[in-house]
Amino acid sequence: MSDAFTSQHQVCIAGTGSYLPEKVLTNADLEKLVETSDEWIFSRTGIRERRIAAEGEYTSHMASKAGAKALEQAGIAADDIELIIVATITPDTLTPATACYVQQQLGAPGAVAFDISAACSGFLYAMKIAKRLISDGAFSNALIIGAEKLSSFINWDDRTTCVLFGDGAGAAVLRRAAPEEGSIIATEMGTDGKLTHLLNIPGGGSACPITIDNAGMNLASLSMMGKEVFKHAVNRMKESAEKVIERAGLKPEDIKLVVPHQANLRIIDAIADRLSVPHERVFVNLQKYGNTSAAAVAIALDEANRAGLIQRGEHVVLVVFGAGLTWAAAAVRW
Ligand code: ACO
Numbered sequence: 347m348s349d350a351f352t353s354q355h356q357v358c359i360a361g362t363g364s365y366l367p368e369k370v371l372t373n374a375d376l377e378k379l380v381e382t383s384d385e386w387i388f389s390r391t392g393i394r395e396r397r398i399a400a401e402g403e404y405t406s407h408m409a410s411k412a413g414a415k416a417l418e419q420a421g422i423a424a425d426d427i428e429l430i431i432v433a434t435i436t437p438d439t440l441t442p443a444t445a446c447y448v449q450q451q452l453g454a455p456g457a458v459a460f461d462i463s464a465a466c467s468g469f470l471y472a473m474k475i476a477k478r479l480i481s482d483g484a485f486s487n488a489l490i491i492g493a494e495k496l497s498s499f500i501n502w503d504d505r506t507t508c509v510l511f512g513d514g515a516g517a518a519v520l521r522r523a524a525p526e527e528g529s530i531i532a533t534e535m536g537t538d539g540k541l542t543h544l545l546n547i548p549g550g551g552s553a554c555p556i557t558i559d560n561a562g563m564n565l566a567s568l569s570m571m572g573k574e575v576f577k578h579a580v581n582r583m584k585e586s587a588e589k590v591i592e593r594a595g596l597k598p599e600d601i602k603l604v605v606p607h608q609a610n611l612r613i614i615d616a617i618a619d620r621l622s623v624p625h626e627r628v629f630v631n632l633q634k635y636g637n638t639s640a641a642a643v644a645i646a647l648d649e650a651n652r653a654g655l656i657q658r659g660e661h662v663v664l665v666v667f668g669a670g671l672t673w674a675a676a677a678v679r680w
Contacts, residue, residue: 431476432444
């Protein structure tokens with residue numbers, strides 16, 4: 347599904363924010379939990395450490411903290427926010443939506459609030475939904491958040507997954523833009539439901555409730571066929587990034603920064619090469635946080651923004667990939 351910008355109102359990113367829990371879990375710490383090594387983890391993924399939420403710190407708490415920072419940067423009071431979308435695969439509860447807790451925690455009683463589940467692609471799915479609802483005139487602004495507490499859905503005995511993931515949240519405020527302001531120029535998203543088996547959390551849903559009989563089987567933990575996922579990730583991210591670059595009328599040299607999903611440095615390098623974008627114009631922070639799923643691209647965008655790597659009028663391309671399989675991209679004039 348795709349669109350070039352044709353609607354009534356332009357939509358800009360007015361502010362970004364992120365939050366990472368304090369606790370750091372290093373590769374050396376993981377060497378004590380499973381049979382692995384810093385050398386294996388770093389050379390295969392680029393990850394050195396990740397953050398782990400504190401006891402009693404939930405996805406909604408991290409989402410609210412990231413959201414509050416984005417609101418502050420956008421200069422919009424929580425009271426004035428009209429829409430909150432939280433992208434997560436690790437909600438506080440199956441129902442109500444994590445976005446409802448966030449609405450309460452932020453003090454945003456006027457906001458319509460709901461979650462979407464698109465794994466690592468969720469933040470850009472939320473961006474497209476919010477952009478459309480604002481450009482159509484249904485809302486004048488929105489707070490979109492990617493937030494995950496993956497540490498609650500990891501089998502800490504499984505070395506093929508436990509070294510990859512971390513916790514955190516990132517957010518952006520979208521609002522109607524004046525003609526001279528930046529805008530989200532083009533978006534793209536896609537899904538391949540034939541590949542649900544490559545990456546999933548099999549238990550805890552209606553297909554496989556957790557019962558006394560299966561409680562010890564780690565069914566509510568993330569399971570992944572890494573090599574297969576890797577191949578699809580490179581191809582789909584490249585294709586979707588190319589589509590938004592073309593639709594936005596950009597050439598590789600016009601792109602100030604590519605902000606990709608932060609899962610694996612080898613995937614990111616392969617995409618940079620295929621898009622002919624120099625590696626120094628591709629933002630990477632996965633060495634610090636690992637893969638935080640829906641939060642990853644949002645945290646990366648906030649860090650790049652706050653570091654001054656994207657200035658007004660410059661172009662940034664966001665591109666993501668995750669379970670589903672799902673993928674998405676966006677071209678933004680800052
Ligand atoms: N430490 C040491 N050895 C390990 C570890 C570990 N932590 N994990 C696996 N190994 C071993 C394997 O057992 C295997 O051993 P064998 O050859 O004796 O069988 C060997 O290392 C190679 O394993 P592979 O899985 O083939 O390693 P690969 O090079 O494919 O790297 C990885 C694995 C890092 C997971 C990679 O495939 C990857 O990044 N895939 C993509 C992940 C991704 O992009 N996910 C996106 C979305 S996530 C979401 O949506 C929530």
